[in-house]
Amino acid sequence: MDFERDALETKLIEAGYHPAVQAVVVWEGVIDYLTESAVQSTLAVLARLLAPSSLLIFTYTHQGALDGSKAFPGARRWRLLSRVGGESFLFGFNPDTLAEVLKPYRFQLESDASTEEIARRYCSPLGRTEPGNRAYRVATARRVET
Numbered sequence: 767m768d769f770e771r772d773a774l775e776t777k778l779i780e781a782g783y784h785p786a787v788q789a790v791v792v793w794e795g796v797i798d799y800l801t802e803s804a805v806q807s808t809l810a811v812l813a814r815l816l817a818p819s820s821l822l823i824f825t826y827t828h829q830g831a832l833d834g835s836k837a838f839p840g841a842r843r844w845r846l847l848s849r850v851g852g853e854s855f856l857f858g859f860n861p862d863t864l865a866e867v868l869k870p871y872r873f874q875l876e877s878d879a880s881t882e883e884i885a886r887r888y889c890s891p892l893g894r895t896e897p898g899n900r901a902y903r904v905a906t907a908r909r910v911e912t
Contacts, residue, residue, distance in 0.1 A: 769804045774811045785815045793824040798855045805857055813871040816909040823906050829858035831901035838901040873907035
């Protein structure tokens with residue numbers, strides 16, 4: 767699926783997706799590489815297709831790490847490596863405004879945490895050392911009625 771060119775709704779329906787059934791959508795490792803327009807159109811399609819109470823789980827990079835407006839350990843090197851690799855990071859959200867950004871798409875933000883926080887919460891109690899990243903985040907939003 768090319769989020770910049772393909773019709774998401776068509777692809778989902780062709781794959782057997784049923785809009786009347788509650789679903790969990792995992793949109794992982796994609797948003798960073800899309801234009802703002804592609805992110806907005808994807809959210810609009812999901813808002814239209816997902817049954818109420820469906821979940822959208824997605825990863826994203828803190829916008830401040832992408833535009834340099836907020837300091838994160840290793841962010842400068844990370845941006846450089848993405849450009850050198852030929853797949854620059856294009857888009858991120860600001861966690862402070864994410865809930866408001868999702869509202870017009872009928873999603874209510876339920877959780878949003880950095881992978882560093884998540885690793886500390888879930889891996890540390892198991893004795894696992896996972897560093898995570900302060901700038902890379904996982905969010906969960908629920909599709910709500912209008």
